[in-house]
Amino acid sequence: MAGIFVGRTAELALLQKRLDRLQTGRAGLVVTIRGRRQVGKSRLVQEFCNRAEVPYLFYTATKGASSTEAISTFLAELRDSPLPTSPDLVPISAGGWPDAFRSLASVLPDVPSVVVIDEVPWLAEQDVLFHGALQTAWDRLLSTKPVLFLLLGSDVHMIERLTAYDRPFFGRADALVLGPLNPAETARALDLSGADAIDAHLICGGLPGSGLATGQAAAGLPRRGVRRSGLGRLQHPGSGAAGRVPRAGPSTPRP
Ligand SMILES: Nc1ncnc2c1ncn2[C@@H]1O[C@H](COP(=O)(O)OP(=O)(O)O)[C@@H](O)[C@H]1O
Ligand SMILES: [Mg+2]
Secondary structure, three states: OOOOOOOOHHHHHHHHHHHHHHHOOOOOEEEEEEOOOOOOHHHHHHHHHHHHOOOEEEEEOOOOOOHHHHHHHHHHHHHHOOOOOOHHHOOOOOOOHHHHHHHHHHHOOOOOEEEEEEOHHHHHHHOOOHHHHHHHHHHHOHHHOOEEEEEEEOOHHHHHHHOOOOOOOOOOEEEEEOOOOOHHHHHHHHOOOHHHHHHHHHHHOOOOOHHHHHHHHHOOOOOOOOOOOOOOEEEOOOOOOEEEOOOOOOOOOOO
């Protein structure tokens, strides 16, 4: 299933809309994306980056890596990415995340770009100063550039803490909550209907990837191509409640 991308039309459109806003000269934007493990956060954002046609950096933290290792990897990936206007200005190492973000800010282009930090909670786990460093850098340096910052993580509490009321991101970051595919989407993805679709969804729980393949097998069907669908909920800053993102195709309420 790694090759075929299923659905997420609404989420891709939502991210594209924010990227489009950067074209009109607005300051940078932040979107946090959270959801349970394996629900498809990383894949959604990689797909978005592939389609976005702007320079991007996709950095994924490694669980258990020390702060020093994480920073070196971040800088190495920044240097090798199409993002920096002058890659030579990116240092090999930095004294801490504040320095690393300063380096990032100094090489961000003046055209729209995307910076992804995946598995944010793992960085914060290793370095209690990470959240503060990110938010200060955003406040003072990064937000002045036309950059779309995407922060991903499965740990709900840690992602929520990033946007808590006493944090610089409060009121500035949109929070996308990525849910599993719903029964209608699973059915469309697997090209099933009726009892077969319900069987497949009950087995895979709407999880993409191997989940869909399992659901397909459970429905006793050979592997087939998948169709597009999308589902998501977006919390607007300060709204406190999750609202539905309108879906592009015909919709079926979640059970
Ligand atoms: N929309 C999708 N279409 C097809 N496969 C997907 C989709 N979303 C996720 N997957 C697959 O499901 C698995 C888990 O997705 P991943 O993005 O790693 O989840 P997460 O980052 O939320 O833990 C991966 O193998 C990925 O390729
Ligand atoms: Mg992931």
